[in-house]
Amino acid sequence: MEFFTVPCPGRGEGFIDGISLGENKSNGELNVFQCNPGNHYISMNCLAGKSCKVSKQLINIIDTNPISPMEVPFECAS
């Protein structure tokens, strides 16, 4: 099992291979998501009227653990 987060300065809804993961944060803290090892298309739908600079990234998620999840960062621009 692999672990990752989708940080961005604001709030956003994360997606893995087109499937919603829910909001990237809960109570201001990043949610840690789980996935199977390998390549995944991670995308973000920025909330609060913002849009992502890069909407989709192909990331090879491997060798993670629940204490140090991989960060797949996004930038939300107005």
Place this chain on the structure above:
Amino acid sequence: MRILKRAITMIILLTAFCAAGCFHYPENPPLTAINTNEGYRYSVVRDDPDGDKPFVLLSFSGGGTRAAAFAFGLMEELRNLEYSKPDGVKRKLLDDVEIISSVSGGSFTSAYYALFPGEFFTKFPDRFLYRNVEGALLLRVCNPYNWFRLAYPDFSRIDMAEEYYNETIFERKTFAELVNRQRGSAPFLVLNATDIGITHRFEFTQDQFDLLCSDLSGVRVSRAVAASSNFPVAFPPMTMNINKQNCGPLPVWIDAAMKDQGLNRRKTDALAALSYRAEGRLYAHLLDGGISDNLGLRGPFQAVTTNDSAWSILNQINRKRLKQLMVIAVNAKTTKHSDWDKTSKPPGITKVLGVVMNGPMDDVSFDSVEMTENHFGYMKQLSDTVNACNNLLKECPAVKPRTNPITTDFTFTELSFDRIPDPRLRRCLQELPTSFYLPRETVDLLRVTAAQLLMTSDSFVKGMQELDPAWRPRTVVIDGKLVDTVCGVQR
């Protein structure tokens, strides 16, 4: 002379009738455009899981009537089993069953329950368990009318068997029946067969049929059950049409998986999915689901461990919709005891064929159980590690503890004859044949044995007590006379 004329007229009429395509397997209808909000999919027929309830997933193995009766025994016990929710309200565990994944004989039980949940416990035993299905199928083969039909290349013994299941058990229902009923009124049914063109699991869900550009709603449930229980050699493979119009894109994970380095299970699954869109692949030929997975556990395993499954449970975990996952696998595997090794004479061809058929299947089943148990153990270990780390961090107040992302408890229970403590009963059930007919007493013994195994399973009791600390298993007593009748009187 008049009789001869009538016979000739009949033959001409039948031939003309058949030229119009009457003796042909029922074709699965084409699908013009994929719509993920329609069709027989988990997300369409079930509500989002409620984290306050356990998410119960059942898998029913193959093994003819033996497997169907053993699975029925589990369902009866789940119906009787009540627990108290934290607010004190009583609830039946049967109502928490979200998904049933099944193979071969187990598919008769799961499909009947999904189609007729209201009458399942009263009608299914007479409709299937106590019925001599094997005898009825043999009678159909002996009917001269069917010889004529079987002479046609697009109609085979499996289509004939399916007609019987359709008429006598499943009341001509199609998957549309399962789609159009009230959401959440029955668990999501996953009937598994094997696509022998690619030696891969083939499930009767709309997500699978999207790959074939076909509409599962127009397929009879009995065809799925027949494919799932399509025992090799006894029956020929069942044919499904692969439609070649472009009905829509493939799921995104397939493209991502194809970019993985090397060849792994995920990429093999992606290649299998891609094969349905390959030019020149016009048909899929299906045999018993037991060839690829005789427990019905591979689909659930993929759903729990990957985001790739169309009914991914991991995706529900990411949405924090699952606090407790309970998987109960009904494994009706037999173990034949032989005394071949007492003599120099090698076993005969029938016995060797039995080993060739069952040996690899049993090995895969063993691995499936172990993989599932290991995964659940691994997740608990990871969770314990995060908690242990946070305990150590208590000595460093300046460091913020990590939130444990593993918030789901996993329980895995396997019901199998190998786990029966009484050696006589264990051996007796392990020696049962695989057929579509068993004496009534044998069916009854299998039912009560499933109940006893569930109530004495340590993992199940532990899982139930996590749900309701006051819950206690009931004592299930197996009638000694019933055991004597089925297994012979003990000397």
